[in-house]
Amino acid sequence: MSDNCVRSQDPGLNSGADLKLVKIVGKVEPEAVNCVSAPGGDKTSDVSHGCGLSSSGKQSAEYSVPDDIQGEDAILFYARELDCPHCSARIVSDLKNLPYIADASYNLLTRTLVLIPKEGCSVPDDITDTVRKTVNGYEPDVTVERLEDSNESITTDEGDEKKLFGLDLRNRLITGFVIFVAALPLFYAVQDSMTVRVVSCICFLISYLLSGFEVLTDAFRKIRGSLFSEQMLMTVASLGAVAIGEYPEAVAVMLFYQIGEYFQERAVNRSRASIKALLDICPDxxxxxxxxxxxxxxxxxxxxxxxxxxxxxxxxxxxxxxxxxxxxxxxxxxxxxxxxxxxxxxxxxxxxxxxxxxxxxxxxxxxxxxSAASEIIRLVEKAGERKSGTENFISVFARYYTPAVVALALITALVPPLLFGGVWSVWIERALIFLVVSCPCALVISIPLTYFSGIGAASRYGIMVKGSNYLDALARTGTVFFDKTGTLTRGTFSFAGISSNGTVSDERILQLASSAEHGSAHPVARSVTEEADRRGIAPLKVTDFTEIPGKGIKAVIDGCEVLVGNDGLLHSGNIGIPNLSGSGTVIHVAADGVYLGTLIIADTVKKDSVETVRNLKSLGIESVMLSGDNEKIVASVAAELEIAEYHSSLFPDDKVSLVEERLKQSHCQGKTVVFVGDGINDAPALALADVGMAMGAMGSDAAIEAADAVIMSDEPSKLVTGIRIARKTRTIVMQNIVLALTVKFMLMILGAMGIIGMWFAVFGDVGVMILAVLNSMRMIFRSSSKS
Missing domain, CATH: 2.70.150.10 (Calcium-transporting ATPase, cytoplasmic transduction domain A)
Structure with missing residues (x-):
């Protein structure tokens, strides 16, 4: 079957004008999908402005990561042990100010620093030295390595842990804790012995230095660099406790803070290793x-x-x-x-x-x-660079939260004593509690970790999501558009039969059709020509061949003007067509203005398509089927799949219009639209939807490049799995946000009222940080148990 005859059954493949939209290099021309360029370089559908809501899919991706993030010009560095959110933010800011750098980003989980050079600017040969100098200006102990290949897989192996006083951090904390516990009864039980009190204070000092020496040095170094860090806050809080004579509280702040940091680092490193294990699919x-x-x-x-x-x-x-x-x-x-x-x-x-x-x-x-596996690994590792709206919000929130809490601490320390005659030592101690809980690490670390774990978990199910913004959008799916052929149906066509008007034989009808379709590689065409070959019917010579866009073929065969195509082709020639029962793609054949018969080509529904539609419905998601086939065929498939809404006889721009219209409705309801297709012929609709998902992309580089998410197999049920993973990820993110903020605000309120001391505050703050990280790791455990 010629391409145009195939398009007569599926106009989504038709029209030379439309085909220019399908530029399979990973992006669709903005004009083709009615998009506008928003400030900051966002690719924003104009339908998202009607209700004041933005699309959560494309826009976040374009804002967070330039299109050429994976291009050959991207410069990648691995920053070993750069785990401080505040420091990395300042480093990125400084690198963005370099005259030849257009953008920079840092992935806290993969420890990857990405630089995008400005177009037309040459990058100095000493760029690696410049990056090292910038990083070490904030974190002298961090080792920076350039990944020469921007597609090089990122390692998470760590070197030997740094030792102080001959002990690693774990042993320093154990020793410091034992000394601290031993000094407590001496300090509180024996009040009248100066010797005992001095001994207890010396023990406190030893415990303080064992647990907090690194924190002190980091704090003073960052103060010189004008960096407002959590180490500085812990230092001020602990030294403030010393100033008012609360030595045990000073040690407790530093000791429990470092214990929390130790367990947090172990949890995060374990999650890194687990994610790496999930992606360890290529042999060495x-x-x-x-x-x-x-x-x-x-x-x-x-x-x-x-x-x-x-x-x-x-x-x-x-x-x-x-x-x-x-x-x-x-x-x-x-x-x-x-x-x-x-x-x-x-x-x-x-x-x-x-x-x-x-x-x-x-x-x-x-x-x-x-290889396809290497591509999956690279894209999952780089997915963390495409931030979700929640991650961007947390980044902004963290920027203002700490200064705001420090300001509250100053107000708490100064206002009551100055204006209301409060006791200075009491209110200073209460103010120090604010400093203890002023760092939003539980959110800054656990939120990206949750999204990254969710993306890694999805990859184990053969679902590749290109960014946390797309995972977020999947979680809020309200409507799924399915392209029929190859998505819900197998797309493997077989010859089902011939309906003749009785004037000519079935063999003659098949011979005329196969002659017109001869040479086409399309599956529908192959089913016709293969049937002719099976029956031993040789093709006839074709002259005066004409393709009619959206309808079919007109050709002269054996001196007869033959039409092979859809209803529209025969109607244009004023040729009547009988009503046919049954389902399947139909190819009408007429000669010299007389209808001869119809070829029926069958396509079967995939075994899990019905289950997919039912599961989506149970999740509150509406399924809509789109197809270029005629009404009768599409209605039959829709009935079999229990899909209420379907659209037939569509061209590519028709699909775009339908998606665009639904975007207007969904965004106003806070929901998103997903389009599932083959990643090639549906490129404009894939680009316009909040999440464009390509199915059956194993081995198809074009499909992987074109879509926002990819199902590597041909199972539509994987879409349901992806949505469930996205919703689970979203739930954990919200749990962490509510947990962290609730605990922090409660600690501040109780501290301001004098109900709790610094001990309880630091213990609670450290506890919520560890709980948030452990909660984030549930996505990894979920995927590991699956495998």
Whole structure:
């Protein structure tokens, strides 16, 4: 079937004017999807302005990360042990001020610093030294390494822990805690012995230095750099307690703060390692077949055309084609599918697949670094750079929260004694409680960690989400638009039959149609020509061939003017068409103005499509089916899938208009719109929706590039899984926000009223920080239990 005849059944593929929209390089021309450029470079649908709400999908992505973030010009650095949110924010700010840098960002979880050079500006050769100097100006102990390849995978391995007084942090805290507990009864029980009191104070000093020496040095260094840090706040709070004679409280503040930091760092590092394990799907070694036998090499050294041996239990090291052997492969690393896929000679396989039984020889068609698995790992690692609205809010909130709480501390310390005759020591101690709870670390660390964990968890189910903004948008999905063919249906067409008017034989109708469609590679066309070949019907010579956009083909065959196409093609020639029962794609055939018959091409619904629609409905999400097929076919599929709303006979711009209209409604209700398609033919609609999701993208670089989220398998049910993961992630984020702010505000209120002391305040603040991080890690445990 010619492309245009295929388009006659699916106008979504038609029109040369429309096809220019499909520029598959990862972006769609803004004019094609009716988008405008908003301040700051946002790509914003004009439909989002009607109710004062913004799209949570595209806009956050464009604002947080320039389009060329993954381009060849992006400069990446790994900052080992740069875990301070305040310091990293100042470092990014300083780097943005470099004359040749357009933008900069830092991912706290992957410890990746990304610089985007200005267009037309050359980057100095000493850029690495400049970055190191900037980073070490705030954090002297941080090691900065340049990742020469912007696609290089990011490691999270740590070096040896720094020691002070011959002890690592863990042993310093244990020793300091033991000394602190031993000194408490001496300090409180024996009040009249100067010697005992001096001994207890010396013990407090030792405990204070063991636990807080690093904090003190960091605080004074950052004060010199005019950096308002949590170390400075803890230093002021503890020294303030010393000034009013509350030595145990001074030690407790520093000791419990460092204990909290220790457990937080361990939790975050564990989450980093867990996420890395989730993404550890590519093997390090490969068995290369050579004339001299099998030789083990690094997977990274595989070249295109090399042949590698994959034995039972081993991972496929590269994308390639099986040239010998057969095996059952576990594809769950990439697709999330638990059912083994059996492959033999001629079948494509991908890096990360695991051979469960059988040995195969694979010929590499991509380098290991260019494999689908490597692309997944890179995109998931870089997904943290596309911030959600919540993350951006927390960043702004943190910027103002700490100064505001410090201001409240000053007011608490000064106003009651000066204006109301309060006791200075009492109100200073209460003010110090404000300093103890003034750092929003529980939010600054746990919120990005939750989103990153959610993205990592989704990847284990074969769902690749390109940013936390898209995960956030998925959580608020109100409507899902499905392209019918290949998404809800299999897209594998088979010849179902011929309906003839009785004037000519079925073979003659099939011969005319297959002659017109001869040479087309489209699945519908192949089903016609393959049926003709199966019946031994040879194609006829075609002359005066004309494609009619959106309708079909007009050609002269054996001196007859033959029309092969849809209802519209025959109606344009004033040719009557009988009403046909049944479902399936129809291709009408007419000759010299007379209707001859209709070819019926069948497409079957995927086995999990009905379940997907039902599950979406149970989640309160409306499903809408779009198709270029005629009304009868689409209505039949919609009825089978229990979809109430469907639209037929659509062109690409029709799909865009429908998505645009629904965006207006959904945004005003605080909900988002998801479009699920093949990632290529539906590019304009994918670009316009809050989340454009491509399905069945295994091996399709274009689909991965075009979409905001990708389902690697052909299972629409994975959409439901992705939405559930997104909602779970969103729930944990909100839990952490409510938990952290509630506890902090309660501590401030109770502290101002004199009900709690600094001990309780620091213990509560440290506790909520650890709880928030542990709560964030639930997404990782959820994914790990799945695997």
């Amino acid at each position: 070694r490969a068995n290369l077949e050579t004339p001299d036998g099998i030789r083990e090499i690094r997977a990274a050294d595989i070249r295109i055309g090399d042949r590698v041996i994959v034995r039972p239990g081993e991972k496929v090291p590269c994308d390639g084609t099986v040239v010998n052997g057969h095996a059952g492969l576990d594809t769950s690393n990439l697709t999330g599918e638990s059912v083994p896929r059996f492959v033999s000679s001629g079948d494509d396989v991908y890096s990360g697949f695991i051979s469960k039984d059988g040995m195969i020889t694979v010929e590499a068609r991509k380098k290991a670094s260019d």
